[in-house]
Amino acid sequence: MLADKYRTEIDAMLAKYPPGSERSAAMPLLFLAQKEYGHITPAALQEIADLIGVEPTQVGSLVGFYTLYHDQAEGKYRLQICTDLPCALRGAETFAEKVCENLGVKLGETTSDGMITVEAVMCLAGCDHAPMFQVQDADGIHYHEDQTVESALQVVEGLRRRATEGGA
Amino acid sequence: MTEYILLRHRDLPGLDRLEVYRKHGGFEALRKTVTSMTPQQVIDLVKASGLRGRGGAGFPTGVKWSFLTPKVFPRYVVANADESEPGTFKDREILERNPFQFLEGVAICAYAAQATLAYVYCRGEFWDLAHDLEGKIGEMRTEGLLGKKLFGTDASLDIHVHLGAGAYICGEETALLESLEGKLGQPRLRPPFPAAEGLYGKPTVINNVETLANLPPILSRGAEWYRTIGTEKSPGPKVFCLSGHIVRPGNYELPLGATFRELIYTHGGGIPAGRRLKAIMPAGASSSILAASDAVLDTPMDYESVAALGSALGSASLILMDETVDMTWVVRKTTEFFTHESCGKCTPCREGTYWMLHLTERLTGADRQPADASLLGSVARGMQGKCLCALGEFSTMPVTTALERFPAEFSGGGEGAA
Numbered sequence A: 001m002l003a004d005k006y007r008t009e010i011d012a013m014l015a016k017y018p019p020g021s022e023r024s025a026a027m028p029l030l031f032l033a034q035k036e037y038g039h040i041t042p043a044a045l046q047e048i049a050d051l052i053g054v055e056p057t058q059v060g061s062l063v064g065f066y067t068l069y070h071d072q073a074e075g076k077y078r079l080q081i082c083t084d085l086p087c088a089l090r091g092a093e094t095f096a097e098k099v100c101e102n103l104g105v106k107l108g109e110t111t112s113d114g115m116i117t118v119e120a121v122m123c124l125a126g127c128d129h130a131p132m133f134q135v136q137d138a139d140g141i142h143y144h145e146d147q148t149v150e151s152a153l154q155v156v157e158g159l160r161r162r163a164t165e166g167g168a
Numbered sequence B: 001m002t003e004y005i006l007l008r009h010r011d012l013p014g015l016d017r018l019e020v021y022r023k024h025g026g027f028e029a030l031r032k033t034v035t036s037m038t039p040q041q042v043i044d045l046v047k048a049s050g051l052r053g054r055g056g057a058g059f060p061t062g063v064k065w066s067f068l069t070p071k072v073f074p075r076y077v078v079a080n081a082d083e084s085e086p087g088t089f090k091d092r093e094i095l096e097r098n099p100f101q102f103l104e105g106v107a108i109c110a111y112a113a114q115a116t117l118a119y120v121y122c123r124g125e126f127w128d129l130a131h132d133l134e135g136k137i138g139e140m141r142t143e144g145l146l147g148k149k150l151f152g153t154d155a156s157l158d159i160h161v162h163l164g165a166g167a168y169i170c171g172e173e174t175a176l177l178e179s180l181e182g183k184l185g186q187p188r189l190r191p192p193f194p195a196a197e198g199l200y201g202k203p204t205v206i207n208n209v210e211t212l213a214n215l216p217p218i219l220s221r222g223a224e225w226y227r228t229i230g231t232e233k234s235p236g237p238k239v240f241c242l243s244g245h246i247v248r249p250g251n252y253e254l255p256l257g258a259t260f261r262e263l264i265y266t267h268g269g270g271i272p273a274g275r276r277l278k279a280i281m282p283a284g285a286s287s288s289i290l291a292a293s294d295a296v297l298d299t300p301m302d303y304e305s306v307a308a309l310g311s312a313l314g315s316a317s318l319i320l321m322d323e324t325v326d327m328t329w330v331v332r333k334t335t336e337f338f339t340h341e342s343c344g345k346c347t348p349c350r351e352g353t354y355w356m357l358h359l360t361e362r363l364t365g366a367d368r369q370p371a372d373a374s375l376l377g378s379v380a381r382g383m384q385g386k387c388l389c390a391l392g393e394f395s396t397m398p399v400t401t402a403l404e405r406f407p408a409e410f411s412g413g414g415e416g417a418a
Helices: A007-015 A022-037 A042-052 A056-065 A092-103 A149-165 B018-023 B028-036 B039-049 B061-066 B090-097 B099-113 B127-142 B173-180 B209-213 B215-221 B260-267 B303-308 B327-341 B347-363 B372-383 B390-405
Strands: A077-082 A116-121 A133-137 A140-144 B076-081 B117-122 B158-163 B204-208 B237-244 B250-255 B277-285 B317-322
Touching (some): A007 A022, A022 A042, A092 A149, A116 A149, A133 A149, A140 A149, B018 B099, B018 B127, B028 B215, B039 B099, B039 B215, B061 B099, B061 B204, B090 B237, B117 B173, B204 B209, B250 B260, B260 B277, B277 B390, B327 B347, B347 B372, B347 B390
Parallel strands (some): B076 B117, B076 B204, B117 B158, B237 B317
Antiparallel strands (some): A077 A133
16 A cells, blocks of 8 residues: 555655645646556546545546556656657657667567667657657656667666566 | 856756855845745845846836735745747756756745745656756755745745646646646736736745846845846847857856857857858747848847847857758748647737748748738738737747848749649
């Protein structure tokens, strides 16, 4: 249970908002649930709903609306390549295609070892460092900018190494 | 420009550290504000400076503050750090490299608004940045720059970071407030405006990161000094973002009113591979597209002059396109973006972006029909003036202007038709 394991963190989250505004903690709690469970499970929706006094469907609607919450287990790491106009003008679409080709997947798919899901995403405010992508995992999001296909594949290798060395 | 005012970290390495920022006069503007001025005097000074919102709308900041409903408390200040407009990455540099100038601006704004609580709404993708910012806010608390009895006065303030989770629409200020309240980021019907009923139904000021970063220099050096930079109606420095087909993409701090030519050719190094500049989107994906010409290049980049060209300066995020770019592809890309980001609340935007996407896909594909371009224009014009917020309106701008200013690229079709 989030409430038992992360009591201190949860209290700190709730304390950021005025009394009676607990619902504001829904988004940070969803990130916490994602860290704990890997993705947002129905049980997590109930837990969060109980913590902030709303219905689980109200929490669930946030998962559908915001792109950084996921209700399905995909790859351990989500490699999210910006292919929006400014990045596309600097070759991001070809870059994404080649990264996919090298990993043996199409956009939206996960590598056979279950490690990497490659996705095309909208602008990440890194247009001056295109091609670029972010890696989202349960613990957070990190940027990788000024990329080539080779450097991206090295990032992927690093992630795979981290996953095997790190155990879980 | 002889000295950086907003991107001051480029002159002063290590400015993202509190002791370095303080060594260079950091938080003296806040001290002066809190210990020697009334909130009304701060509002009057910011009005006199002519500072206009840097998030895109260009609305006078001091005037926005003066709309706060009198005598209703608590009030809130929200910093809009949801920077998501394609082509825009200026707030990110300020937040990463010159964060304390921004935070000092938040504190000055809160004092003027008589708010004791402020939130920084960061887009979720700024995960690392937002966590760093929380650490820096913690340092401010430790040093007595936040909390109760600021500088020995009765003023108090705390700041919290709130992380979004991937939704462009949350840059729209009422959608941002909804999101901060733990709801779907969908815009509210206005009026009431946030200055009357904002966060938790209380009077709220929402300002962009770059706008807030302008406040410490204005408070320490005065309105008259500020007006020596920029133009009469658009005073001050601006961070311009250059992306797309440009030799040196990046942020450039120049006075408002610098010309497109100066920014693109003197600072940005011109167009790669000796190609010809074909089109400029001055305000990111939300732009009316300008066909490049000498007249356009010699136009000063201030709010009025760019509007007179039939576009808008917006957040001053220039996406540049050379002669190899197909404008039908450009409108497909911008339409993909807006369709994905439409929040679904109002019908004209939800349905309109869907149909524009359908038509731009067909226009750029093998089964292009002769009537597609006129149909696309009619859908776009049908949306204009009917959407709940600016996103819907913005989605039509590149479409209608590309059709109007590059008609040859949209004519023809039917080759693939049966």
